[in-house]
Amino acid sequence: MKASEEVVRILSDWDVNHIYGYPGDSVNNLIEEFRKSQSELKFIQVRHEEVATLAASAEAKLTGRVGVCVSIGGPGAIHLLNGMYDAKADSAPLVVITGQISHDLLGTDNFQEVNLERLFDDVAIFNKRVTSGKQLGPLLKQAFREAYEKKGVSVLTVPDDVFTEKVRKTELRSEAIPSFHLVPDKHSVQKAVSLIQQAKKPVILAGKGGMGARDELLEFAEKIAAPVVVSLRGKGVIPDQHPLCIGNLGHLGTKPAYKAMQNADLLMLIGTSYPYRDFLPSDAPAIQLDIDSSKIGKWYPVDAGLVGSAKEVLAGFNEQLTYKEDRDFLQECQQDMSDWWKQMDEIVSESSGNLQGPHVIGTLNDYLDDDAIVSIDVGNVTVWSARYLRLTNQKFIVSSWLATMGCGLPGAIAGKLNQPDKQVIAICGDGGFSMVMQDFLTAVKYRPPITVIILNNEEIAMIKYEQKEMGHSPYQTDIQDLNYADFAKASGANGYFVQNKDELVAALKECRNNDLPSIIDVKIESREPLPGK
Structure with a gap:
């Protein structure tokens, strides 16, 4: 052959x-x-x-x-x-x-x-x-x-x-790649249990490595009365509005998550090696659980490093630990999060007439299937999606660590090709989408009925914000406008030009039944990307 x-x-x-x-x-x-x-x-x-x-x-x-x-x-x-x-x-x-x-x-x-x-x-x-x-x-x-x-x-x-060149046939895999059963050493487990039992204000930071261990994570957090903060890639590891969840961390995160971290007397990193020290406790002891030993202690010094799968290790903890009666810290965090959601709801429900990013994401929540795939681009849309998307069981795809603009559309194409029966939505800024917009024609060619929502403010708004924060005057952050709805129609797909909430709702409803790719071009007002900071 x-x-x-x-x-x-x-x-x-x-x-x-x-x-x-x-x-x-x-x-x-x-x-x-x-x-x-x-x-x-x-x-x-x-x-x-x-x-x-x-x-x-x-x-x-x-x-x-x-x-x-x-x-x-x-x-x-x-x-x-x-x-x-x-x-x-x-x-x-x-x-x-x-x-x-x-x-x-x-x-x-x-x-x-x-x-x-x-x-x-x-x-x-x-x-x-x-x-x-x-x-x-x-x-x-x-x-x-x-x-x-x-x-x-x-x-x-x-x-x-x-x-x-001609070659001889070789044997293919006779079985799947073996999975290695990693078990933390007993001393580290005992050290971790001791730290957990002593902590009065424990906080969990869960990442991508916690996906697939939702039940074990929730039982663990409930037993030890710990609020759960999620990394960007960990969004969706537990439902956003679960009583134990207090949102994302960092510039795109929530005030309750930041406050909890600053008051924590024990940090538990589960399936994440979150690198931004400014948002983590200054000197709290830490437990880190990761399948990759090279990630243990990479960004934050740990007192107990546990190498293994989150599902198995947390299940082991759940068997050993007893229900913590002192829940004052958790209840304080939950009240802070309740107040935060009210603040976000007020922003989403503002009725000035002109759409803003939070309005679009807040409206989208009502039209997302429970098992939808959402592909997020990089920029303001990342911040708004982290804060206003209220995920339950949906899949969340993003370029997290490289944070490359232009990832939203390719992620949606891949999502729909792999899960053709699921609702797939890309949320992009006009800057990110226009970097790869030629490949909307790829979606048209293979006909996966994805919906691309473009938050169009005719500028690279996050860069503009960053320039202002540095004390500079905004420069070269404006983007030449284009009617992306007309571009979609010219490509042989569906296009919707949206300027108000009624038009947005109508477009979202129609896209649910489309059998071709669709673009919803949403004109939004410019706004600082970090509301409520």
């Missing part, structure tokens, strides 16, 4: 459903194999390779499976970098296959030749150039294992002539 056929076999064996990419000379032999493949494997042609990696990264975040993308070498490979760094920063497993000029031309400064191994050296945990067809299968299998086990980016650079 040809080496390219072996690639398809391995991708299918790893349960890859979608490959995002752009065809071209140095990968055309592989693309031909995708065309001929009769498996469930689908090649999704994007309009820009950056969107390929952003979509593959979003798919990995959403499903936990390895995302895959393909591009030519040279300029195509260079375009991949932004999404690759997003995957690296957010620990999303990603396999990237790039073409390269043929072996006999390497090193001659030929057309589109780039040293790709050097280019990807910083972003990849596995970065190899394939030198023969015999190598391709084994290295691709290793790339998947490394990406899966280390939650990072694996890259294979393949000269175009390698794909056509």
Whole structure:
């Protein structure tokens, strides 16, 4: 068989459903194999390779499976970098296959030749150039294992002539990658139990690593009378309006979360290595629970580090710990959060006539399915979504640590391709959307009925705010306006131009039944992005 056929076999064996990419000379032999493949494997042609990696990264975040993308070498490979760094920063497993000029031309400064191994050296945990067809299968299998086990980016650079070489069939996986059962050492567990029992004002900060352990986390927090603060990537780990939840932390967070952290006498980091020390206690003892030992104590000094899964370790704690009777601190935090929600409700219900970001997000809450997927872009929309979206069981996708603008649309495309029966909504600013708007045509081509809400204030408002905070006069933060609803219609999709709440409600209702992608272009007033700070 040809080496390219072996690639398809391995991708299918790893349960890859979608490959995002752009065809071209140095990968055309592989693309031909995708065309001929009769498996469930689908090649999704994007309009820009950056969107390929952003979509593959979003798919990995959403499903936990390895995302895959393909591009030519040279300029195509260079375009991949932004999404690759997003995957690296957010620990999303990603396999990237790039073409390269043929072996006999390497090193001659030929057309589109780039040293790709050097280019990807910083972003990849596995970065190899394939030198023969015999190598391709084994290295691709290793790339998947490394990406899966280390939650990072694996890259294979393949000269175009390698794909056509003849190879022997190799054995595929006989079983799934084994899961390692990590158990914290007894001394650390005993130390953690002692700290919990002594604490009068414990606070939990839960992140992405707590996803899938909702029941155990809630039982744990209830037993020890601890309010739960969530990181941005942890939004949705428990329902936003659960009595134990006091919201996000940081510049986009809530006052109750900040206040609780400043008063805490014990910090418990569960599935997060939150880096912003200004928002954490100054000197409280800490317990950190993480599946990755390298994250323990990375940003905040810990007294007890526990390596293991949140679900298993918290279940163990729940068996040992007794119900805490002193609940004064928790009740104070809950009252603060109740007051906070009232303040947010007042902002959302303001009836000045002109829409603002909070109004849009607050209205959207009433039209979100309980199991919807929401893909958030970066900017003001991140702040507003963190504060005003009231998630229950919805999935929340965002570029958290890299915080790259333009992630909202690719995330929605990946979300709908993977979960075609679920409601999928992207919330974007006009700045973020216009960075990748060419790939709305990708959504139109494959017809996933996503809804893209664009909060259009004709400026890069967060940057404008930052310039003001630094004492500067705003400069080059205005954006040339465009009627994005007309753009959607010109693309062969649905477009809605919205200027008031009635029009917004009508558009949201109609989008629920659309069988094509839709854009809701919402004109909003400019507003400082951190209301209630």
